[in-house]
Amino acid sequence: MAKKVIEVKDLHVHFKTFSGTVQAVRGVNFELFEGETLAIVGESGSGKSVTSNALMKLIPQPPGIYAAGEILLNGTDLIPLTDKEMSKIRGNDISMIFQDPMTSLNPTMKVGKQITEVILQHKTISRSEAKIKAIELLNKVGIPFPEKRYSQYPHEFSGGMRQRVVIAIALAADPKLLIADEPTTALDVTIQAQILELMKEIQETSKTSIIFITHDLGVVANVADRVAVMYAGQIVEYGTVNDIFYNPKHPYTWGLLGSMPDLDNEAEERLYTIPGTPPDLIHPPKGDAFAARNEFALAIDYEMEPPMFKVSDTHYAKTWLLHEQSPNIEMPHIVRKRIDSFLAKEAMHHD
Amino acid sequence: MTKNKILEVKALKQYFQSGSTTIKAVDNISFDVYEGETLGLVGESGCGKSTTGRSIINLYNITAGEIIFKGKNVHTNKSKKEKQQFNREMQMIFQDPYASLNPRMTAGEIISEGFKIHGLYRNKQERQKKIYELLHAVGLNSEHANRYAHEFSGGQRQRLGIARALSLDPSFIIADEPISALDVSIQAQVVNLLKDLQKERGLTYLFIAHDLSMVKYISDRIAVMYRGKILEIGKADDIYHHPVHPYTKSLLSAIPLPDPLSEQRRVRIPYEHQEMPENATYYEVDEEHFVYGTEQVVNTWISSR
Ligand SMILES: Nc1ncnc2c1ncn2[C@@H]1O[C@H](COP(=O)(O)OP(=O)(O)OP(=O)(O)O)[C@@H](O)[C@H]1O
Ligand SMILES: Nc1ncnc2c1ncn2[C@@H]1O[C@H](COP(=O)(O)OP(=O)(O)OP(=O)(O)O)[C@@H](O)[C@H]1O
Ligand SMILES: [Mg+2]
Ligand SMILES: [Mg+2]
Numbered sequence: 001m002a003k004k005v006i007e008v009k010d011l012h013v014h015f016k017t018f019s020g021t022v023q024a025v026r027g028v029n030f031e032l033f034e035g036e037t038l039a040i041v042g043e044s045g046s047g048k049s050v051t052s053n054a055l056m057k058l059i060p061q062p063p064g065i066y067a068a069g070e071i072l073l074n075g076t077d078l079i080p081l082t083d084k085e086m087s088k089i090r091g092n093d094i095s096m097i098f099q100d101p102m103t104s105l106n107p108t109m110k111v112g113k114q115i116t117e118v119i120l121q122h123k124t125i126s127r128s129e130a131k132i133k134a135i136e137l138l139n140k141v142g143i144p145f146p147e148k149r150y151s152q153y154p155h156e157f158s159g160g161m162r163q164r165v166v167i168a169i170a171l172a173a174d175p176k177l178l179i180a181d182e183p184t185t186a187l188d189v190t191i192q193a194q195i196l197e198l199m200k201e202i203q204e205t206s207k208t209s210i211i212f213i214t215h216d217l218g219v220v221a222n223v224a225d226r227v228a229v230m231y232a233g234q235i236v237e238y239g240t241v242n243d244i245f246y247n248p249k250h251p252y253t254w255g256l257l258g259s260m261p262d263l264d265n266e267a268e269e270r271l272y273t274i275p276g277t278p279p280d281l282i283h284p285p286k287g288d289a290f291a292a293r294n295e296f297a298l299a300i301d302y303e304m305e306p307p308m309f310k311v312s313d314t315h316y317a318k319t320w321l322l323h324e325q326s327p328n329i330e331m332p333h334i335v336r337k338r339i340d341s342f343l344a345k346e347a348m349h350h351d
Numbered sequence: 352m353t354k355n356k357i358l359e360v361k362a363l364k365q366y367f368q369s370g371s372t373t374i375k376a377v378d379n380i381s382f383d384v385y386e387g388e389t390l391g392l393v394g395e396s397g398c399g400k401s402t403t404g405r406s407i408i409n410l411y412n413i414t415a416g417e418i419i420f421k422g423k424n425v426h427t428n429k430s431k432k433e434k435q436q437f438n439r440e441m442q443m444i445f446q447d448p449y450a451s452l453n454p455r456m457t458a459g460e461i462i463s464e465g466f467k468i469h470g471l472y473r474n475k476q477e478r479q480k481k482i483y484e485l486l487h488a489v490g491l492n493s494e495h496a497n498r499y500a501h502e503f504s505g506g507q508r509q510r511l512g513i514a515r516a517l518s519l520d521p522s523f524i525i526a527d528e529p530i531s532a533l534d535v536s537i538q539a540q541v542v543n544l545l546k547d548l549q550k551e552r553g554l555t556y557l558f559i560a561h562d563l564s565m566v567k568y569i570s571d572r573i574a575v576m577y578r579g580k581i582l583e584i585g586k587a588d589d590i591y592h593h594p595v596h597p598y599t600k601s602l603l604s605a606i607p608l609p610d611p612l613s614e615q616r617r618v619r620i621p622y623e624h625q626e627m628p629e630n631a632t633y634y635e636v637d638e639e640h641f642v643y644g645t646e647q648v649v650n651t652w653i654s655s656r
Contacts, residue, residue, distance in 0.1 A: 044505060044534045159396065187562055188395040189605040193619050198608075215534040218564070218607030223615040241611045259539035260609050261568030263591065270546070271539035271568070277504065342610040349616075 004035040004074075005177055005209045006055070011069035013047075013054050018061060020282035024050040026233035027069070032177070032226075035203060037210040039241075041256065042230030045111040045278055048213045051230070054181045055211070056096050057086045073177070092122050095175035097166055104166050105154045111165050112138070112150030115172050122173035125139040140202070142194055160191040167195065171202060179211045184219065194224055206262040217260055221245060226314075229253050232279050232289040238308075239315035246339055248331065249309075249317040251294045258335045272334050288320065296321060296329050355525060356419075357555050358384040358407070363416035365399075365406045376402040378579035379416070383635075386452045387558040389549065391426075391570030391587065393563055393602070400559045404525040407557070408441050420523070439469060442507075442516040446528035451512055452500040458486065458511055459496035465519050489544060490592040506537035513544065517552075527559045542569055563606050567591050572639070575599045577624075584633075585640030595642045595652050598622050 025047045029180040032038050040048045053059055055071055057078055071078040071094060078086065088231040090096075098104050106114055115134035117128065123130070131150070138146035141164040154162055163183065170178060180199070183191040194218065203210060212223055220227060225242040229252065237250040250258070258272025276293040279285050285292065291301035300320050309322035320322055321329055330336065352612040365377035377399045384390050392400050394618070406413050409425050418425040452461055459482045463472070472478040483493045485496040489510040495503075498632035503511060509529060513615065516524055525544065530538040542565060548554060558656060560566045567587055575598065594600045601622035607614060633641040634649045642649050 019606040043536055096366050189563065189602065189607075190395060190619075192621070193607070197619075203641055217535065217609040221609050221611040222607040222617075224611075245609060245611050255536060257609065259536045261542075263567055263606075263608065270543050273539045273543060274536045317558070332384075342613065345610075346612045 002035060004076075005032050005034050006071075007031040007072040008051075009057070009072070010197060011051070011054060011071065011072045012067035013059055014052050014065045014067045016065065017282075022281050023067075023284055024233055024281060026281075026284065028230075028233075028235055030235065030238065032209050032211065034176075034209055035202070035207040037212055037223050038226045038228060039212045039214065039224035040228045041213075041220055042231060043215070043256075043274075043278060045281075046230040047233040048230055050233075051107045051180055052096070052181055052211060052213055055177075055179060056090055056094055056314065057081065057083075090157075091118060091173045091329060093175060094177045095170040096177065097163075097178070097180040098172045098184045099185060101160065103153070104169070107154050109280055110151050110153055111157070115165075115169055118169050118172040134168075134172070137172060138165070141165070141168045141171075141198055143168075160187050163187060163191075164195065164198075167198070174206055175208060177209045177211070179213075181213045182215075183212075184217065185214065192219070199223070200347060217245075217256065220229065229256070229318065232284060233281060234318065236290065236319070237317040239259065239311070239317075243312070243315040246343065247311070247315070248313055248335070249315070249318045249322060250290075251296050251321065252290050253317075254331045254335050257338070258332055262338050262341075264341065269334065272332060288318075290319075298326060355386040356383045357386040357421060358557075359417070359419040360384075360403075360407065360517065361417040361419070363403070363406060363418065364414040365402050366414040373548050374501065375579045377406060380549070380576075380579075380581045381416075381470060382574055382581060382584055384492060384555060384557060385552050386522075387549070387556055388571040389558050390571055391566035392557060392559045392576060393561060393573060394576035395602075396561065398576045400561075400576055401527055403576070404443065404527050404557060404559055407527055408443055409437070421438070435469060439465075439519040440521050441523045441525070442519065442521040443522060444512050444516045444526040444529045447532055448530070449505070449508065452508055452515075454499060454501040457497050457499055458491070458503070458514075461500060461511060462486070462496075462514050462518050464515070471519070476490060481518075485518055487616040488517065489514045489575065490540070505533050509533060509541050510544065513541070513548075520552075521554070523557075525553045525557045525559070528561070529558075530565060531562065532558065540564050545569065560648075563602065564608075575602065578583075580643060582643045583641070585637065589637060589640045593637070595640075596644075596653065597656060598624070 008028055008030050011025055011028045015022040015024055028051055040183055042048055066079050073184055112134050116130040116138060118150055119130040119133055135146045135150055143149050143161060143164060157165060166281050184195055202208060202236055215219060224241045227239060228235045230253050237253045244253060244322040248257060255274035261271060279289050287303050288306055291297045306318050306320045308316045308318050320326055360380060363377055365378050367374040367376055394400055405411055407418055413426060460484050462485050463478055466472050466478060472481050482496055486492060486495055491510055500508060530541050558566060558569055570587045571589050572585060573590045574581050577598050583599045589601050590599060594603055601620045604620040627644055631643060631645050633643055636642050636653055
């Protein structure tokens with residue numbers, strides 16, 4: 001069995017603000033094995049970035065607080081570690097790709113130097129060996145003429161190329177865990193596809209584990225082994241990529257899947273939307289946080305928070321709809337129809 | 352549906368001078384937009400989509416070509432009245448809902464900004480009524496009128512941008528990546544809203560985006576742009592199901608679908624650009640489906656379809 005790289009247990013992250021304490025992450029649990037990709041999806045403000053920044057211990061304190069929980073990297077809890085101990089882990093064991101490439105590049109330093117610095121920080125090799133390795137990396141991330149590009153500044157690169165440089169830097173130390181926060185959202189589909197292919201290739205050769213944050217469900221279907229769906233600071237559904245896309249159980253997941261347009265559907269159907277707005281995380285609602293926006297909400301949803309119900313060994317969802325005494329509620333027609341058409345296409349392919 | 356041309360773009364060129372080099376941002380494009388339809392404009396970053404939109408709405412002195420809106424040449428109709436009329440009829444929605452609204456103005460002020468310029472709704476009550484009507488039209492409510500732009504969420508701001516664009520009762524709206532900055536569930540709300548408004552008000556849209564899946568969903572026809580040129584234009588379904596130009600095929604092959612099993616099999620088609628000679632032009636390969644190239648090249652593309 002594959003090695004467990006990271007395990008997050010009951011993580012709570014709060015922010016003390018002027019108007020009150022924002023409970024940004026409210027009890028997140030997941031684990032990730034060697035060579036696996038976990039995608040975290042969910043709407044804006046649901047706590048995806050806070051969760052991933054917490055794994056790097058990058059939550060600003062104050063206003064942030066690690067209010068409870070453990071982050072176990074190869075069995076060691078990161079929460080009590082000092083900054084100094086953490087900085088050894090960052091880049092060495094865990095690397096992160098941020099959404100905006102410019103925030104992680106130094107505009108006044110040549111691109112090549114930025115990569116060699118990272119390599120030298122983490123490996124005891126000579127400067128010239130590091131340079132060779134950096135050029136190799138630039139080549140690997142698909143930058144043409146890497147020797148020439150090595151001595152250019154970030155502003156001489158296009159947006160997509162800068163993002164590839166950021167990826168090269170993140171990979172420079174051969175991390176065991178790579179966290180990518182919306183790495184391709186700002187890119188064209190073609191460049192996005194190239195970068196996804198590259199990440200998978202590198203994952204295959206170096207057995208990297210990847211946490212991939214995105215709100216593009218197409219990208220999730222492409223890269224993920226497992227998917228965590230977040231809502232209001234909690235994981236509300238967790239499963240393999242097939243569990244989530246072909247057998248979704250949480251009404252919020254239904255809403256997400258339904259809001260994507262279906263390219264093969266010729267009929268003019270309205271897109272499914274999730275009504276209302278996300279809850280206030282200073283005063284999270286009583287019961288199920290999704291209740292107010294859930295057209296299938298039950299009376300109990302306004303009273304008691306649902307536990308994670310087990311659907312299968314790989315699949316869990318936090319909704320009272322899965323309780324044995326709940327009425328039998330089907331997913332919305334538009335989602336059912338789409339899944340059926342995907343599965344029918346799949347069956348045809350195998351004939 | 353009888354098709355009226357509301358907009359005709361003829362041999363439009365928009366060049367920019369950058370030091371000693373000339374950037375051919377838009378390089379000789381021609382297309383029509385029919386009344387009441389949505390034309391999607393797609394292509395990679397920097398291919399000239401925004402420049403096309405901005406040239407049409409008369410933000411630039413165009414380098415060459417003609418833009419005819421409702422039968423009148425946009426860049427030569429000089430009477431003040433005609434200009435004002437044009438400024439009312441054509442509006443633009445911008446990509447970034449955060450940057451395009453003044454955070455120090457209330458929603459009401461943002462929406463009614465154009466009224467003064469055009470001398471509309473001078474009576475305060477009338478003005479108020481129109482503001483409320485617009486807020487309702489985009490799914491906001493009257494209480495939002497006194498809130499400042501920075502107090503709105505991304506989706507709400509984009510609705511506000513749409514309300515502002517509608518405030519002068521336009522007939523033609525250029526939407527430049529109106530949903531790219533939003534997350535999927537809010538994208539769906541905004542797209543549904545744009546479709547509803549189109550039905551209610553008979554609006555015509557030029558919808559600019561790089562997200563092909565939403566474009567396919569919202570558009571009647573799609574134009575595919577690459578390095579300042581339109582390479583292929585046709586009905587959305589034809590472009591999606593029967594693309595001819597290799598660039599279109601490559602673009603389509605790169606869209607990830609929310610279907611993990613098919614994603615495992617997806618093969619991306621790389622694109623190798625082939626410069627066209629001077630005599631390249633548009634060939635009609637199907638009804639209303641045009642491809643840019645030389646006769647010989649287009650024929651080889653068709654036969655390998
Ligand atoms: N420094 C901070 N101070 C106060 N609140 C914060 C801070 N950082 C994040 N939050 C809050 O925590 C919640 C979760 O934010 P987070 O950035 O994780 O969202 P997200 O899921 O990554 O959203 P997006 O898709 O927009 O990136 C939000 O309500 C946000 O306002
Ligand atoms: N005012 C300007 N001066 C000089 N060059 C410009 C100007 N506006 C645009 N360009 C250039 O023209 C080309 C087309 O730009 P445009 O903004 O139209 O692209 P786009 O297709 O909208 O791209 P994106 O998807 O990134 O918004 C680019 O090379 C751009 O750098
Ligand atoms: Mg985020
Ligand atoms: Mg643009």
